[in-house]
Amino acid sequence: xxxxxxxxxxxxxxxxxxxxxxxxxxxxxxxxxxxxxxxxxxxxxxxxxxxxxxxxxxxxxxxxxxxxxxxxxxxxxxxxxxxxxxxxxxxxxxxxxxxxxxxxxxxxxxxxxxxxxxxxxxxxxxxxxxxxxxxxxxxxxxxxxxxxxxxxxxxxxxxxxxxxxxxxxxxxxxxxxxxxxxxxxxxxxxxxxxxxxxxxxxxxxxxxxxx
Numbered sequence: 001x002x003x004x005x006x007x008x009x010x011x012x013x014x015x016x017x018x019x020x021x022x023x024x025x026x027x028x029x030x031x032x033x034x035x036x037x038x039x040x041x042x043x044x045x046x047x048x049x050x051x052x053x054x055x056x057x058x059x060x061x062x063x064x065x066x067x068x069x070x071x072x073x074x075x076x077x078x079x080x081x082x083x084x085x086x087x088x089x090x091x092x093x094x095x096x097x098x099x100x101x102x103x104x105x106x107x108x109x110x111x112x113x114x115x116x117x118x119x120x121x122x123x124x125x126x127x128x129x130x131x132x133x134x135x136x137x138x139x140x141x142x143x144x145x146x147x148x149x150x151x152x153x154x155x156x157x158x159x160x161x162x163x164x165x166x167x168x169x170x171x172x173x174x175x176x177x178x179x180x181x182x183x184x185x186x187x188x189x190x191x192x193x194x195x196x197x198x199x200x201x202x203x204x205x206x207x208x209x210x211x
Contacts, residue, residue, distance in 0.1 A: 019173040021166060026174075027086030031061035031105045031112040034086075036201045038103065039183060042173040043119055045154040052124035052154055054144060056172075058117040058202040058209045060188045062102075064110055068194035071111030081162045083111045089170060091151070091161040098148035099157045103165065103172075117189070117200070119144045120208040121153070128153035146210045178203065 022041065027034060038056050045052040062069035070079040070092065081090040082104055090102040090113050102113040121128055121144055128143055132153050144150040151157065156170070165171050184204045187195055202209045 019175060022087075022172045022174050024085075024087045024166060027103065027105050027165070028107060029086070029105060031063050031114050032199050034103065034105045035059040035061035035114040035199065036183065036185075037177065038114060038116075038172070039201055039203055040175050040178045042122070042175060043116070043154070043170070044173060045124075045156070045170050046168060047155055050124055050127055052127060053122040054119035054128075054150070054154070055122055055175075056116060056118075057120050057206045058200070060115040060117055060201075061112075061199040062115065063112050066194050066197070068188065068191040068197070069111070069113075071113075075111070079111070082113050083109055084162070086110075086112075087165050089156075089160055089163040089165060091156060091158065093158065094148075099151040100147040101151050101156050101160070115147055116150060117147050118202070118208055118210045119150050120206065131155055141207055143208075145208045 019042065038059050041056050043054050043056055064071050066072060071082050075083050078092065081088055082102070084104055085108040086105045088104045090104050091099055093099055101116050103116065104113045106112045129140070132143060132149065134140065134143060142149065144153050160170060163170050182204055184202050185198045186200045187198055188200045189210065
């Protein structure tokens with residue numbers, strides 16, 4: 001835990017508990033805009049009387065006319081939540097073993113969302129490590145540096161699909177916008193179509209982005 005804490009810029013999250021939840025209006029915008037603006041915001045997970053907190057450091061946007069998006073071929077039972085009004089959590093199961101969490105964006109029926117690719121752990125690191133069955137401090141930087149890893153660390157699964165992010169179980173806290181020079185963009189990871197679209201956003205030089 002000390003290894004992680006000494007690398008965190010404390011000024012960036014000191015007093016984050018006083019920050020307000022992101023309003024609905026924040027989510028009712030195009031996915032690429034939301035994906036970029038989510039960097040630096042705080043993801044809060046309340047579970048079993050504890051509060052787990054992490055800072056969002058990497059995202060990917062997926063839009064309705066995007067061949068890499070789950071919504072590209074229309075509404076299905078699996079992707080239904082993706083078509084809800086912005087500000088809900090869309091969780092899907094992949095590769096028969098992993099969950100991935102997405103923030104739904106835009107108006108209802110739009111079919112857009114932002115994949116949370118990586119977060120920087122802030123509070124509740126001991127619980128996150130236990131959830132991921134990590135005991136070796138040398139592996140702590142691998143705690144939440146990937147979409148499946150962060151879901152496992154924060155106990156986000158099928159039950160959380162459809163949660164309103166304006167509720168009290170999982171929500172996002174506002175934070176000052178990052179300087180443009182602190183944000184990097186690239187093509188998205190692990191897709192076979194739409195691979196040239198640069199809708200992956202991450203905090204430059206951050207040690208918790210996915211590898």
